[in-house]
Amino acid sequence: MQKRSKYLSAFLVTLFSSSLAFASGIVLKLGHIAEKTNPYAMGADHFAELVKKKSNGEIEIKVFPSSQLGAQKELIEGLIYGTVDMTLTGTAELGTFQPQMAIFDMPFLFKDRAHAYKALDTVGMELGKPLEAKGIKLLGYMENGIRHVTNNVRPVKSPADMKGLKVRVMNNKVYVEMVKALGASPTPMAFSELYSALQQGTVDGQENPSAHIFTKRFYEVQKYASLTGHAYAPEPVLISMMAWKKLTPAQQEIIQSAANEAIAWQRQLSEKEDQAFWEKIKATGKIEVIDVDRKPFMEATQSVYKQLAKTVGQSNIDKIKALEK
Template sequence: MNRIIALTAAALLGFAAPAAATTVIKAGHGTHTTHPTHLALVKLAEIVDAKSHGEMKIEIYPDRQLGEEREMVEGLQLGTVDMAVVSTGPLVAFVPELGVVDLPFLFKNSQHAYKVFDSEIGQGLLAKFETRGIVGLAWWENGWRSLTSKKVVKSPADLKGMKLRTMQNPVHIAAFKELGAAPIPMVWGEVFTSLSQGVIDAQENPVTIIYSNSLWEVQKYLTLTRHVYGPHVALFSKIAWDRLTPDQQKILTEAMIEATAYQRETSARLETEQLKLLADKGMIIEDVDIVPFQEATAGTAAAFKNIDPAVVAKIKAAAN
């Protein structure tokens, strides 16, 4: 009652009531501002701003401004980064069980992937981040990974000895060794220069990454192997999460559902559009028979103790 009287008196005297403090969330990612992940973070910020009536703001730091992906994840643990959306590349070092989603040719199509990530399988994997001081919020889409190279690749034999950049992901590295390539793990910030200087001959990434980073300038061929479905994982610092009120946590959780749908739709649309644009830029786009690639990498899972065969079986069964 005293607070109401004080506020009324302040209004009568011409003083404005004190404004509610604004909660600022710093969110980082490693892609360009044209990538669907950045666009979805912009959408998320708009939704959160509207739902909180301006009391919550998300500041977005694209293109590794808050560090390389592993550095951002470490920042989440330390509380120096509030939120990050990263590829699975560095995450296996924090949650080894996550390696299962990086197995080659695991998912039949995007709908299969969405079904798995939104099910108890995907949510269970996100829950494992909590013991690492991180809150797993959602699975976004980086896209289907394919190969770019300086020479044509039509079969695994064409990869023999090829210096191919991969993420710092042991599952990806093992798969490309089985294909006969010489995989070189490398942070993304070094890739374009390494391709232009001949340090590496090839790399693999989704179409949206290939286009937004102008890789047509240093790579002639794009081979649509679609060997791995690449998720982006939306993560939040547990330290920062615990500073939010229950209402703020609810706002962010609900907004994430809407932003996730938007992100996936945008990713699929841009992949189709940008494939055409890459061809216009002069890249030679090759469709190949993926069966030899599937056969060559069939044993990848067996090399990893943290990949549960039962989980692999559940994921494959979800395609039916």
């Protein structure tokens, strides 16, 4: 009897210790709107793996893709109110909460990807600091990709071909003014509603990177894709300040270190996959992919800088342009 009691006590101690270990584990929910095969969705998964490895399983990031936790606006609000711990979201949507962040969506802002990365890792991190007072911490920027126009009405080879087209845009003044400057009619709409809107003809077209055009199967409901490359789309990695403050300094360091590694990994993947996605899109035979002279598009959208320089900050534009060299 005494021996059984001894074993029972040992079992209870083990069970209690395991329960404590389980209770001490941290689970963070990360939501985004992309399909799992999108490069930044893969970046989110890679980040989760790195956090688990670096924390020896103490911190678990549960990733919810495909708008499972809401649209971008809802995800950002979730960070502020603490209902979502982390998200990857576009700077365009983030710009509705911190206007200067929308600078990275300005038309033809970057010379190339190297210029974009340099600007994001310096000016971009500085512009992210005011978000902390609003309940959001910026860990860095992954990449969504380079944006292009698709539509169902006619081949777009110049801004004149955009006249009268109803084009879905994110709910952001930069994209609204950019599409207006190109002669089209901007229609703000949640990303989750876009496929059916294209299918039903609610809008004629949209603009997105190749990864979304392929993984969201927009090529099924669009006839023409024009390689306008009119904007670069970063994908900020964000954590709720509520969640961040619950972490110890050592745990915060693990999260930031994993984010840095995942961002570098994801950027390489995104660049590599961009061309591969275009090859897959062409291989479907369902959409015509058109090369365009980008210069007329650049000239047509210069007015956006005059309209929004005050909003995003002329000094910030100057700092980014200076990094081009």
